[in-house]
Amino acid sequence: MTDVSDRISRRQVDKFAERRAQLATSALRTLSELGYARTSLREIAQNSDFSHGVLHYYFRDKVELIMFCVKLYKAECVTRYDQIVATARTADQLRVDFAQALATTCDEDGTMHRLWYDLRNQALFEESFREDVLEIDQTLELMIWRIVSTYADLSGKPITVSPATAYAQFDGLFQQALLRHLSGDPKALDTLKDGVDKTLPKLLIP
């Protein structure tokens, strides 16, 4: 394989991947709006610049498309809070920033996150979803752990719970807030911030 053909084939691959990403972005809009159960490939195509047939040109089937979508979204989502870790100077600041960031995510990206919860729930029923869902869940757990361990460092106190427990607690708080917030509860975000504020210090030895 010469340098030229290598470059060419790579360019084609890039273009292919580019269109996949473009279609996945369209699909994400539709999925986050309707949820897994009610989203059809035709609906996805209608909210994009292409016809429904093209989806099978870029994705093997519906499952592959959806998994590609959620991975695309979570890849960006997973690094969102690292900025907070990087800039926080004190434990209290980290705690406040983290609580605020969760509330902002809940408010601005609520529809995307309900999609994530929807798909994670599908994994409870459909085995084919589990591998990918568990992998994403693992990266989220690590993201939370970076927050918690940084908070512990800044506090100078050791952590008393496992990464899994810490993640589960914040995930529960977020999920509850999301339901309340989408249902129109005006206090949902404040309750979330308060919950995080109270929960984070309890993960350390007092």
Next chain:
Amino acid sequence: MTDVSDRISRRQVDKFAERRAQLATSALRTLSELGYARTSLREIAQNSDFSHGVLHYYFRDKVELIMFCVKLYKAECVTRYDQIVATARTADQLRVDFAQALATTCDEDGTMHRLWYDLRNQALFEESFREDVLEIDQTLELMIWRIVSTYADLSGKPITVSPATAYAQFDGLFQQALLRHLSGDPKALDTLKDGVDKTLPKLLIP
């Protein structure tokens, strides 16, 4: 005479309600097996002693049937842990019993609970589900609160978090354990017990 509500107010109310419950029980089996998205009325009927047409004789539509089902289940589920509250003599015993009870539920009734999570998630998308889901969620929150406040009484220490926060934390722990457990992780239940063991004391002032 085409409306279901007319039939309800007829003479044989008991028999009518009885059959509704019978059909709902069949439906629960199917729903907990397949989940909301993939359960059809024909599938439900096939797992019962009747044909698919009869479902529209006892329920207005699919949504009414499913909501009736989950309410039937949660009505029993919500009182399951009150036994623990009633018999616990010490805080430590309550803590251990509660952790064990959650693990047992996760193991034995995992498929039913994934259905609950599935429907609660649907409420994030479909507004018509929200009212019922929020109501059930509220009773679950109260159930957890009875545990936590009894634990606080037995410990002689005040609680530091709100009912919503306490519920969200345990719900997160349970949900995480359910996913792991259904995925075949042998440590899922022990992790759940450990998480509950660690979380419960942290809800009080040390």
Next chain:
DNA sequence: CGGACTTCTGGACAGTCGTCAAGACTTTCT
């Protein structure tokens, strides 16, 4: 028994679904 009512069946209807493939259009290569 016979009629009135309730309960239940099974098929029909009008959609929607994922998937596929034939062909048209576009780009790239020789």
Next chain:
DNA sequence: AGAAAGTCTTGACGACTGTCCAGAAGTCCG
């Protein structure tokens, strides 16, 4: 230029969905 490869549209397919309905079957009572 034309051939080849890549990209996209369109229509079709069989299967499945919730809903409805005509009528069979069962139940009750005079």
